[in-house]
Amino acid sequence: MHFISCTISKARSLKSGVAYLVFFTLSFLSACTVGPDFVRPTPSDSNRYIQESLVTAVAEGQKQSFTLGAAIPSDWWRLFKSAQLDTIVAQAINNNPSLQASEAALRQSQDNLRAGYGVFYPQVNAGVDAYRTRSSPVQKGLSNPNSIFNVVTASGTISYIFDIFGGERRTVEGLRAQSDYQNYMNKAAYVTLSANVVNTCIARAAYAAQIKSTEQLILLENQQLHASQAQFDAGTVDYASNLSIRSLIASNQASLAPLRQRLSQAEHLLATLEGVEPSKVFLPDIELTGISLPLNLPLSLPSDLVHQRPDILAAESQLHVASADIGVVTAAMFPSFSLSATYGVAGNSFSNLGEVAGRFWSVGPAVTIPLFRGGSLKYARQATIDAYQQSQANYRQIVLSAFAQVADNLNALKNDADALQAQSEARRTAKEALALLQASYQGGLVAYVDVLIADIQFHQTTIAYLQAIAQRHQDTVGLFVALGGGWWDGQYATANGRTP
Numbered sequence: 252m253h254f255i256s257c258t259i260s261k262a263r264s265l266k267s268g269v270a271y272l273v274f275f276t277l278s279f280l281s282a283c284t285v286g287p288d289f290v291r292p293t294p295s296d297s298n299r300y301i302q303e304s305l306v307t308a309v310a311e312g313q314k315q316s317f318t319l320g321a322a323i324p325s326d327w328w329r330l331f332k333s334a335q336l337d338t339i340v341a342q343a344i345n346n347n348p349s350l351q352a353s354e355a356a357l358r359q360s361q362d363n364l365r366a367g368y369g370v371f372y373p374q375v376n377a378g379v380d381a382y383r384t385r386s387s388p389v390q391k392g393l394s395n396p397n398s399i400f401n402v403v404t405a406s407g408t409i410s411y412i413f414d415i416f417g418g419e420r421r422t423v424e425g426l427r428a429q430s431d432y433q434n435y436m437n438k439a440a441y442v443t444l445s446a447n448v449v450n451t452c453i454a455r456a457a458y459a460a461q462i463k464s465t466e467q468l469i470l471l472e473n474q475q476l477h478a479s480q481a482q483f484d485a486g487t488v489d490y491a492s493n494l495s496i497r498s499l500i501a502s503n504q505a506s507l508a509p510l511r512q513r514l515s516q517a518e519h520l521l522a523t524l525e526g527v528e529p530s531k532v533f534l535p536d537i538e539l540t541g542i543s544l545p546l547n548l549p550l551s552l553p554s555d556l557v558h559q560r561p562d563i564l565a566a567e568s569q570l571h572v573a574s575a576d577i578g579v580v581t582a583a584m585f586p587s588f589s590l591s592a593t594y595g596v597a598g599n600s601f602s603n604l605g606e607v608a609g610r611f612w613s614v615g616p617a618v619t620i621p622l623f624r625g626g627s628l629k630y631a632r633q634a635t636i637d638a639y640q641q642s643q644a645n646y647r648q649i650v651l652s653a654f655a656q657v658a659d660n661l662n663a664l665k666n667d668a669d670a671l672q673a674q675s676e677a678r679r680t681a682k683e684a685l686a687l688l689q690a691s692y693q694g695g696l697v698a699y700v701d702v703l704i705a706d707i708q709f710h711q712t713t714i715a716y717l718q719a720i721a722q723r724h725q726d727t728v729g730l731f732v733a734l735g736g737g738w739w740d741g742q743y744a745t746a747n748g749r750t751p
Contacts, residue, residue, distance in 0.1 A: 286421055289575070307668050316547060318548070319552065335541070347525065357430075363430070374409070378405075400599055408591060419582075432569055435562075453539075453728070456537045457539055462511060521534055556654070586618055587619045596611070597611065684708070685708075
């Protein structure tokens with residue numbers, strides 16, 4: 252509410268008293284605000300994400316359990332207990348260009364909000380004009396001769412808009428909501444960046460493990476080829492056995508190329524995320540076995556999820572902007588009031604600006620009443636209501652997608668454990684079968700084709716086993732992200748002092 256302080260002396264005329272009464276009335280009316288007051292959407296009353304009970308199968312002696320309502324740490328990636336991983340994430344948070352762009356967008360929205368607050372203060376302007384002119388009395392119906400003279404003017408103007416119907420306040424409210432939106436988008440950028448870095452590091456470690464396993468298998472097969480060649484030279488086996496081994500070695504060597512390509516792509520992606528050129532990036536080696544699996548997982552309540560996921564909060568801020576826009580266009584349908592005053596001096600040179608004859612002033616209110624706009628104001632208001640309803644639908648969709656994402660990751664963790672346990676058992680039995688067949692072959696009890704089949708099966712189960720480990724780790728990352736990434740905790744800081 253805006254107030255005008257003044258003292259009215261008894262010597263003032265009735266006309267002046269009426270003017271002040273009008274000003275006081277306008278000031279008190281400025282407490283009115285049209286348009287709806289924004290109300291946050293009601294959170295879900297559900298206490299679960301999936302219909303099934305939260306049970307995660309045991310895989311290789313590791314069982315992940317959930318603590319409902321537990322806090323998610325902002326540095327959740329530290330739960331994987333890899334110092335090399337922590338270093339890469341910190342480097343990305345400090346130098347990622349997309350994150351820096353998001354921070355700049357946030358600062359821009361905050362500065363726009365500060366600029367918007369200026370409407371609540373009187374606007375003061377000063378100006379100086381100096382020009383030489385020629386008059387034409389004929390334009391005024393006079394027959395006097397033309398004259399050429401100088402005009403120098405110095406003046407000051409003060410104006411104030413009475414925000415009676417709250418249009419300006421709704422505009423600033425929208426700017427504040429827009430700043431909130433950029434803030435949550437910045438938090439979303441932190442969460443997305445950290446998740447991308449961790450997932451890429453896991454994938455890189457998995458590719459490296461698959462390459463190492465394949466190279467070890469090729470080394471073993473070369474030893475088998477050497478033994479087979481010796482047997483062929485002794486005449487105990489035919490040459491077909493040698494050819495089969497050579498074919499298998501070549502096939503496994505061919506599988507190394509796409510694995511190395513995926514490894515290099517993961518490293519190049521990490522370089523991009525860290526804001527470094529691929530040719531200059533330095534990445535510490537991370538073993539897949541060196542990335543621990545978090546076992547005690549926090550699980551936010553559904554009612555809390557809508558207040559901590561940055562994409563949901565960003566959608567809520569957009570809904571707030573749409574609500575404020577309704578108030579802005581509604582206020583435009585009502586009269587607008589302003590008060591302005593001007594004082595100045597004029598003369599034919601700068602030296603005589605102070606003369607009394609050159610002084611001028613004006614003061615008075617102004618009212619603009621929209622009488623007829625061809626329906627533009629009515630339909631503009633309806634358009635903002637439609638935009639608000641669209642934002643409501645978008646908000647509900649984002650909430651539903653967020654709940655589905657959490658549910659997907661919860662089920663994925665259970666399925667990952669089952670798959671890893673099965674792959675572990677398949678790999679163990681394939682390894683035992685290969686060892687038995689190799690011993691039997693050396694004793695001349697089986698054909699070498701049986702050993703080759705066992706080799707292929709062991710290699711395939713090993714690759715599938717490593718992929719299952721990586722998938723379980725990545726789905727754990729997915730759960731942390733689906734729950735909002737813990738950005739609100741704010742305890743983790745990088746070398747530059749940034750906090751997610």
